[in-house]
Amino acid sequence: MEVRETEFAVAPPVPTPLGRAIVVTSGKGGVGKTTTTANLGAALAARGSRVALVDADVGLRNLDLVLGLEARVKHHLLDVLEEKIALDDALVRDKRSETLFLLAAAQTREKEDVDPEKMRTLVEQLRERFDYVLIDCPAGIEQGFRNAVIGAQEAIIVCTPEVSAVRDADRVVGLLPNTFRPQLIVNRLRPQLVKKGKMLSVEDVNAILRLPLLGVIADEPDIIIATNKGEPPALDPASLVGGSYRTIAAKIAGEDVAVPEPREKPSFFGSLGILFGGRA
Amino acid sequence: MSGRRIVVTSGKGGVGKTTTTANLGAALALRGHRVVLVDADIGLRNLDLVLGVEKRIVFDLVEVVEGRCQLRQALIRDKRLERLSVLPAAQTREKEAVSEEQFAAIVAELAESHDYVLVDCPAGIEHGFRNAVAGALEAIVVTTPEVSAIRDADRVIGKLNERALPVRLIVNRVRPEMVRSGDMMSVEDVVEVLQAELLGIVPDDEEVIDTTNRGEPIVLDPARRLSAIYYKIARRLEGEIVPFTSFEPRFLDKLLTLWKAG
Numbered sequence: 232m233e234v235r236e237t238e239f240a241v242a243p244p245v246p247t248p249l250g251r252a253i254v255v256t257s258g259k260g261g262v263g264k265t266t267t268t269a270n271l272g273a274a275l276a277a278r279g280s281r282v283a284l285v286d287a288d289v290g291l292r293n294l295d296l297v298l299g300l301e302a303r304v305k306h307h308l309l310d311v312l313e314e315k316i317a318l319d320d321a322l323v324r325d326k327r328s329e330t331l332f333l334l335a336a337a338q339t340r341e342k343e344d345v346d347p348e349k350m351r352t353l354v355e356q357l358r359e360r361f362d363y364v365l366i367d368c369p370a371g372i373e374q375g376f377r378n379a380v381i382g383a384q385e386a387i388i389v390c391t392p393e394v395s396a397v398r399d400a401d402r403v404v405g406l407l408p409n410t411f412r413p414q415l416i417v418n419r420l421r422p423q424l425v426k427k428g429k430m431l432s433v434e435d436v437n438a439i440l441r442l443p444l445l446g447v448i449a450d451e452p453d454i455i456i457a458t459n460k461g462e463p464p465a466l467d468p469a470s471l472v473g474g475s476y477r478t479i480a481a482k483i484a485g486e487d488v489a490v491p492e493p494r495e496k497p498s499f500f501g502s503l504g505i506l507f508g509g510r511a
Numbered sequence: 512m513s514g515r516r517i518v519v520t521s522g523k524g525g526v527g528k529t530t531t532t533a534n535l536g537a538a539l540a541l542r543g544h545r546v547v548l549v550d551a552d553i554g555l556r557n558l559d560l561v562l563g564v565e566k567r568i569v570f571d572l573v574e575v576v577e578g579r580c581q582l583r584q585a586l587i588r589d590k591r592l593e594r595l596s597v598l599p600a601a602q603t604r605e606k607e608a609v610s611e612e613q614f615a616a617i618v619a620e621l622a623e624s625h626d627y628v629l630v631d632c633p634a635g636i637e638h639g640f641r642n643a644v645a646g647a648l649e650a651i652v653v654t655t656p657e658v659s660a661i662r663d664a665d666r667v668i669g670k671l672n673e674r675a676l677p678v679r680l681i682v683n684r685v686r687p688e689m690v691r692s693g694d695m696m697s698v699e700d701v702v703e704v705l706q707a708e709l710l711g712i713v714p715d716d717e718e719v720i721d722t723t724n725r726g727e728p729i730v731l732d733p734a735r736r737l738s739a740i741y742y743k744i745a746r747r748l749e750g751e752i753v754p755f756t757s758f759e760p761r762f763l764d765k766l767l768t769l770w771k772a773g
Contacts, residue, residue, distance in 0.1 A: 258555055260524010260634035265659065290636050291522055291666060293659040338666070342637055370524035370634035372554050373606055394724050395529065395557040402555060402602070421717070429721040452686070456694045459658050 249358040250281070253365050253483075254383035256407075258399030260370025262391045263418040266454060268367040269297040270465035270473070271387075274480035276331035277466065280362040283322065285334045285354070287379035288369035289345060292336035298325060299461020300333055309337040312349045318356060327466060332361070342375040354382025363483075372406060380406075386413040388442060392420055392431035397439050404440065415442040416479065419450040444490050446479035448472060514545070514622040517629050517748075518647035520671075522663030524634030526655045527683040527713070530723060532631040533561045534737075535651075537728040538745035540595035544626040547586065548597045549618065551643035552633035553608060556600035562589060563726020564597060573601035576613045582620055591731060596625075606638045611645035618646025636670060650676045651710060655684045656696040661704055668705060679710035681744065686715045711744035712755055713737065 255268045268284055276282045286294035289308065295301040303323045310316040311334070318334075325331035334357075337344075357364045368379035380386075386407050390400040404413055417433045424430035433447055451472050457464045464473035465480070481488050519532045532548055540546045550558035553573060559565040570585035575598075582598075589595040598621070601608065621628045632643035644650070650671045654664040664680075671678050682698045689695035698712050716737050722729045730741040743753045 259557075260526075261660075262525055291663045293523075293662065296658050296662065342635075371606075371637065371639065373635065373637040373639060375635060375637060391525075393720060394560055396525075398557065398560065399555045424717060424720065429717070431724065452689060452694070455657060455689070459694075459696070 247359065249355075250283075250361045251363055251385060252354050252358055252383045253363065253385045253387055254287075254368050254379050254411075255365060255387045255389060256368035256376065256379065256403055257370070257389045257396070258372060258403040259391075259396045262389050262396050263448070263454075264370075264389050265293050265297050265367050266458060266463075267387070267389050267416060267418065267448075267476075268365050269294060270463045270476040271480055271483065272331055272363070272365050273298075273325070273328065273463040274465040274473075274477045275363050275365075275483065276325070276328040277477070278480060278484060279330065280484070281330045281360070282363045282365065283332045283334060283357045283361040285357070285364060285366045286336040287366050287375060289336045289340055289342045289375065289378075290338065291369065292338050294367050295323075295333060295335045296461060297458050298333060298463065300325065300335075301461070304333075304335040307335045307337040308353075309340050309344060312346060312353060318353070342369070342373070342378060345374070345378045347378055347381045350378050351382045372403060376403075376406075384411065386411040387416060387445060388413045388440070389416050389418050390436060390440065391418050392425070392433070392436055394431070397431070397436055400440055404442065413442055414445040415440060416445050417447045420447055421450045445482055446475055446490055448475050513619075514624075514626045514628055515649060516618050516622050516647050517627065517649045517651055518551075518632050518643050518676075519629055519651045519653060520632035520640065520643065520667055521634070521653045521660070522636060522667035523654075523660045526653050526660050527681075528634075528653050529557050529561050529631050530719060531651070531653050531681060531683065531713075532558060532629050533728045534730040534741040535745055535748070536595055536627070536629050537589075537592060537730045538741045539627050539748070540589070540592040541730070541742070542745055542749070543594070545594050545624070546596070546627045546629065547621050547625045548595070549621065549628060549630045550598065550600040551614070551630050551639060553600045553604055553606045553639065553642075554602065555633065556602050558597060558631045559587075559599045560726060561723050562597055562728065564589065564599075565726070568599045571599045571601040572617065573604050573608050575617060576609050582617065606633070606642065609642055611641055614642040615646035636667060640667075640670075644671070644674060644676070647676060650678045651681060652678055652705070652707060653681045653683050654701060654705070656682060656690070656698070656701055658696075661696070661701060664705055668707060678707045679748075680705060680707040681711040681713060682709070683713045684715040685712055709755070710747055711740065713740055713744075 272284045306316040306321040322332040369375035464470040465476035467473045536548045570580040586596040633639035654660045
């Protein structure tokens with residue numbers, strides 16, 4: 232029997248679905264967690280989603296820098312957890328997007344100052360208000376890692392094609408709850424080095440990790456420049472890397488998109504080859 | 512006389528602490544010193560991989576602390592350099608398994624039989640950092656010319672200053688062509704911000720990825736550009752005054768710049 236809404240005197244309360252809390256983690260440091268968090272956040276917000284980014288790296292925060300918001304951070308995660316500041320007052324709205332917000336980490340405090348249970352509650356509060364809560368995990372597997380993971384339900388593993396990064400990523404996957412269904416982003420791939428046999432391929436990496444592949448990001452100097460400037464390439468329509476992040480965001484949002492093969496700008500000699508009519 | 516106890520640290524991960532530890536250690540051993548490298552990254556060890564000794568690990572640092580083996584039993588001697596050994600970290604344990612006092616005692620014991628004890632610090636400033644720093648009397652801070660790495664290095668240098676450890680700086684992964692185009696901070700800028708004594712400048716070199724994956728410190732191959740650079744850093748650490756390598760544009764870089772501009 233079909234039930235129409237008009238048959239109810241009062242419309243039944245529609246529960247607002249909670250947003251998705253995703254931790255971005257890796258084990259090894261410097262593989263691109265913060266860059267990934269910033270760019271996926273920007274790309275998801277550009278699709279119209281409400282996104283909160285949480286910097287869980289208390290004492291060594293950097294997400295504010297990558298987003299170019301460092302001058303606007305007045306309050307931080309610990310202020311909120313310790314109930315000194317309302318959540319609303321601590322959230323910093325992004326310069327470029329109305330639906331992207333940052334909760335910065337405290338810079339002069341320790342990870343041991345975070346009460347994990349309060350962290351769990353905070354992420355839940357954020358899930359009530361945002362479609363996505365992306366948590367930027369610190370390197371390592373100590374207290375900072377446990378704080379970052381406690382409120383999340385899903386995980387993105389960032390790994391570079393290096394044996395040390397793969398080993399650390401493998402260790403981290405083992406520490407995550409099984410329900411997290413971790414997905415993999417292979418970062419800083421240099422297809423030309425892979426071709427020469429001097430870098431692990433995406434297949435090599437995933438032969439060990441065996442995770443669903445969410446995306447592959449090429450190693451581009453643009454990233455260093457963009458990070459130093461505080462402008463996520465995901466918002467630059469002309470950026471190759473930005474396009475990769477937008478594709479990953481679409482995949483996270485549930486669109487059925489294939490993982491594109493990473494392309495690399497032609498090398499100097501490759502271009503010379505093209506110029507002279509040879510094969511690149 | 513007791514050997515020098517030096518922690519290699521950075522704050523930020525992935526800036527090259529482990530690669531620096533391995534290569535600097537190998538360079539010092541090549542120069543005739545007895546060197547032991549200590550992996551303080553319990554749970555996420557990698558120094559063994561970079562040195563290619565991962566299959567030869569029998570005991571680790573945590574087992575030494577727990578009295579399940581002798582310190583010398585846990586040391587792995589490098590097959591290429593007889594003066595170089597490594598004390599591996601445990602892979603399946605937590606950093607909290609070792610206290611600062613226990614860590615300091617191991618480093619002190621190693622310093623009795625070695626000229627250099629280099630401690631490879633984990634990323635971050637948590638328990639693992641405090642352990643790695645506990646036994647050290649000097650520090651080498653590795654950073655890359657990126658704002659995030661420099662901010663983290665600054666934070667770590669503050670913590671090292673609190674402990675009155677002398678700090679020397681290695682700026683890693685410098686790309687001279689990006690510095691020239693204004694897309695990367697120069698070494699001078701980095702030193703200006705961090706106010707630490709400069710020990711070395713290491714250019715970004717993709718060969719490091721390959722040699723690291725194969726477990727061969729690049730310093731062992733004199734044909735590689737970076738080999739000479741690590742060797743110079745070792746000499747500076749010994750107290751020699753060695754001029755810094757100039758990264759004047761090479762002909763190809765100049766061509767590349769012109770080509771990119773055009």
